[in-house]
Amino acid sequence: MSIKNNRLTNQDYEFNFADIHPPFETPDAALTEANRCLFCYDPPCMKACPTSINVPKFIKQIATYNDKGSAHTIFSSNIMGAGCSKVCPVEKLCEGACVYNLMHETPIHIAKLQRHSTEKAMKNQWQLFDRKPSTGKRVAIIGAGPAGLSCAHTLSREGVEVTIYEKEAKGGGLMTYGIAAYKVTPEFCEDEVNYITSIGGISIKYNHELGRDISIDELQRNYDAVYLAFGVGKARQLDIPGENLFGVTDAIKFIYDLRNNDYSEIAVGDKVAVIGMGMTAIDAATQAKRLGASEVHLVYRRTQEEMPCTEKELNIAKLDGCNIIWLAAPKEIIGDGENVSQLVCDVMELGAPDASGRRSPVETGQTFTLDVDMVIKAAGQMPFSEMVAGENLQNNNGKVSVQSKSKTSLDNVFAGGDCVNGGREVVDAVQAGKDGAAAILKTIISPDYIIESELKPTFNN
Known part of the structure; x- marks a missing residue:
């Protein structure tokens, strides 16, 4: 017995780490699957999604040859909808809630349909959102993972300038560094980060770690608000x-x-x-x-x-x-x-x-x-207990304590994702980022500020 590398041939590695959830082979296959959907009223699949993606709407848009509209519907609720279509445990979320399960039939392949339109949007570099005029506000985000990127994109759409501080050399967080390679490749993760930041108004400073290169106190002095999304890792x-x-x-x-x-x-x-x-x-x-x-x-x-x-x-x-x-x-x-x-x-x-x-x-x-x-x-x-304590954040055994979903004990400092909940799914972190952005906008702009993701989705094509 021994520990060693290079156990297999390159062909073996390529086969073993190939995409475990391949996309539809043809557009017609996606259309056929989309047309299986019953387009339920008050759809349980949508309720089961932590980001409340309007599933019947985006599937109906695929069925009516509107892939760009479908991608917009998904990204409006979940800007990491492409990555989530690969890594979400859909069997206990949207697909697990599909009414076909009650009929003892195969549920709609929601994740595969979601991948169909979101990857097409990324491949063709569809710019589906316009930034609002600048508010003159600046926000710092710690962590370029799902929560941080989701918060950044939501703020950018609302005209806020965002700077993300990321301790690694690449963005994506858990998606890039912590998920099996046969589910999602590093190259895809890089493409997804680039697609999210292509909206503009978002800059990422890599190799910048909280507690080593920057402090919350420093960021509070230089930005209108700070969002903490540094996850867990120990x-x-x-x-x-x-x-x-x-x-x-x-x-x-x-x-x-x-x-x-x-x-x-x-x-x-x-x-x-x-x-x-x-x-x-x-x-x-x-x-x-x-x-x-x-x-x-x-x-x-x-x-x-x-x-x-x-x-x-x-x-x-x-x-x-x-x-x-x-x-x-x-x-x-x-x-x-x-x-x-x-x-x-x-x-x-x-x-x-x-x-x-x-x-x-x-x-x-x-x-x-x-x-x-x-x-x-x-x-x-384990949470980053020492770092959290060193930044004088109120916490619960190292997990950052928040009120109203994202407000921390420090002035104009918000937090969300794994550093708050201790570790959940990528899609939960995306929603936390949206919640954090909403709280920040209500604090630095107006208590009555409403963003699109807070509005109740409607079903239309």
Whole structure:
């Protein structure tokens, strides 16, 4: 057993990391699917979307050959609609709410239709929004991820000048650095960032980190408002013996390195254990398998009923040949010298429900051992507690505390996305950015200021 790179041929890597959700092969295929839609009154799919995309409207526009209008409808609610069409867990959102499910029929492929029109808009560089006249106001945003970009685009449309400070060398945040490469490529993420900023009035200062290169106090002096959208990123530690052995890494770093290098350069073990069962754990496990690992075990301390990932994501891991071990928790990592050689796990059982109704895992006293040469930790992410405290932000265990969706404890400083909620879906971050922009406009322009995204959508073609 060993950890090494270049396990596969270039052809293997290309095949393994090809688009897992390919688009419609022809325009006629998109039209056929669009015409399956029942165009429900009071549509449940729209209610299930955190950004309230008017799904029947954009599908009707596709069905009537109005792809540009369809893209406008989507982007009006979700400026990252193209990326979300690739990464959203639609089976528990819009497609999961489709009325066809009640008829025991295949739901409308909403994500695929959304991808059809949004990617066409990006490819053809359709400029679907005009900026309002300048308000003379300037806003600083920390983080060029989904929340930050959504806030920036909404503000720019309203005539506000926006400067985004991003600690990485590229924008996109989680989309660029934290999602499986077979779902969305770095090149697509770059194209999406460029498309969003092409409206004008948005500049991004890369390699600028809060607490290192800039401070909130400094930004407060130079801008009319500040929006914090720096997300989360620190991996939760297992706090078990052997965690510092060579071969132990966290899923965030593993995926980050994979997104920033050629696949052949990423070292992976022959026998890998991934701790956790969230989306990040699934992404790490499947990519380890696709990089050439012969065995990948997903270790989760609860049962399938409690898993954070969707069944669709779990099935991807199963189809890739990952082994699922339920009711198991890491106890100790054993090394052969300085290298990982085994993972010892406690056998768990579910105890009585707590106040929230969720049954907590408890040890049974039994253990088992896996022979592994790599352990990937995906047991959750931690907020940037030290940075938040250093900026004198009121917080809850490192998560920025807000009132009325986005107002922080500091004057004219707002926040949203993962740095507030601790980590949710990309689409939730997009909505948080819209909420933040609305709150900022009401503060720096007028308490009665209304933006288009706050208006109740109407269904028309």
